[in-house]
Amino acid sequence: MANVSMRQVRKSFGATEVIHGIDIDIGDGEFAVIVGPSGCGKSTLLRMIAGLEAVTAGEVAIGDRVVNDLEPKERDVAMVFQNYGLYPHMTAFQNISYALRIARRPKAEIRERVERVARILGIEELLARKPSQLSGGQRQRVAMGRAIIREPDVFLFDEPLSNLDAKLRSQMRVEIKRLHDELKATSIFVTHDQVEAMTMADRLVVMNQGVIEQTGTPRQVYRRPGSTYVAGFIGAPAMNLLPATLSDDGAAVEGRGMGRIALPNGAGPDRSGHRVMLGVRPEHLAVVADGSGGLLAARLLYAEDLGASRLLHCAVGDDELIVHTQDETGDRPGDTLRLAADPANLHLFDAESGRRLEAVDGG
């Protein structure tokens, strides 16, 4: 059991810096998910914690030990790899027991511990098989077993679910969470899948291009995204972002095709005329009866029926937005819809920096 912290961590490959000074504190027993698009540096970050990549600058600490110069085996971390990394010439039993055999534990203890882990993961029947004789989901479990058996301080997961099909993925998601609740070891889970990130994390770390965009609980990140980048990345379908301008008194925004939208708290007169992005999530928009005001008028382009709900793709001026609604309206493409949203669910971002303008309280 240990917390993991990084102080101003940087990583360069040759002359290219890929991690630009990152600070993270992950508490003991926390399940942290690092999410970001491919190439954002999240896997590199994980590999630096594991000791598979050298740290160019800064400090990585596990528990109260700075581990920068420690070998992977001295860090007491276990990792589940994206392609599982199961030793192909060993059976599942040999794979799971490898670390214990390296540590020269007594045979009886190894057998006992492997069987316990296999029971937890429901793979007792598979222990004699080689990885090539296992399905994707079974390999995943064996890989987890190999990590669990060591009872490490920290679990690291490098996109472990990305090779599974959708159904297995959601099943393993729940299972990994359940395991974490049972084992209570600090876990760091890297993924590019925002659904995994939202559902699994105690703490969400959103990364982009080698920096951390935002840290918080999934709820916080969803409710108050710190930048247009996070707003677009977390939540599906993505948050609608419309260019707009703050009014002279800073109490409202105006944009093409949307008229004047009053802000509950205002942005302050000192920002008058400021170019902003107005954000509103598809699920926070509602279609209202014609003539009863609403937020803005949009032309329906087409509707996607998801069964339980519908996605309405609309145009506002030159911009597109999506409405996620459960209402059954008889609208046809080309119709004009009046859309409304609770002002509390509006987000305002600086158009240039993309940062959230905090005066508008969406929380």
Add this chain to the structure above:
Amino acid sequence: MIKRVLFRNRLLPYLLILPEVLIVFVFFYWPSAKALFWSFTLEPPFGGFAQWVGLDNFRELFSSPEYYESAGITLIFAFWTTFISMGLALLLAIFVDRVIRGLVVYRTVLMWPYAVAAPAAAVAFQFIFQPGVGFFAFLNDIWPGIWDPNIVGADAMLMVIIAASWKSITYNFIFFLAGLQAIPRTFVEAAALDGAGPIRRFVTIVFPLLSPTFFFLLVINVTDSFTEGFGIINVMTQGGPGGATNILVYKIYQDGFIGLDLSGSSAQSVVLMALVVLLTFVQFKWIERRIHYAE
């Protein structure tokens, strides 16, 4: 995966493999069949009718102590050549596998000896190992008579083993390096996290995954050292001194082409061929079973 090619023309596929078949037939099957026939006859060296003698040639061969001596020398030569060249090649490949910058340069430079013909390499090594010049002259000056492959059989043996090993290191190196680079990094990383140091990782993970390459090279090297040592020995020692480096394949040449005992050397060829086949069979039987082939 088996690649299937469909030929419209029924004749074309046969024409395409014809050159290869012709070469193998002319240079392998025909001489082999001839040798097999000659080994049961007494073949006059200057032509004329051969006399059928049944197994006499083989009887004579197996009652000759010289032959057993040559077989023993061959085993020593084959064992050490294979051991040294595969061992050093593996070591070099492990080193180069760790190199990131300049990999192509190392790979190319370490490949060059393969392009050197055996006799050319032998001439170079013979010069290096001359007792009267260079480094060994210096050693002989300090400890007179410590090195002379022209007189001392063991020195001569060591010399041809080193030359033959040097020649085949490159071939082995290329295969080992390719084998090492085909092993996904993840396995090694997972083992590192599981607490295995570099040596344990090599023994428990890397080597088992490299074993198909290792086995292939073992078969090739053993077979080669039984048959390919000829070029080096012919240039460096001619089987001497006193028959100390007279390996089977060189003895076949000497008895057949110098001694003109065509039937006796044919019998030796047949035995050598059988020996190589047997050895390959043994390797497949005993070693291949323990090999993991990737699926």
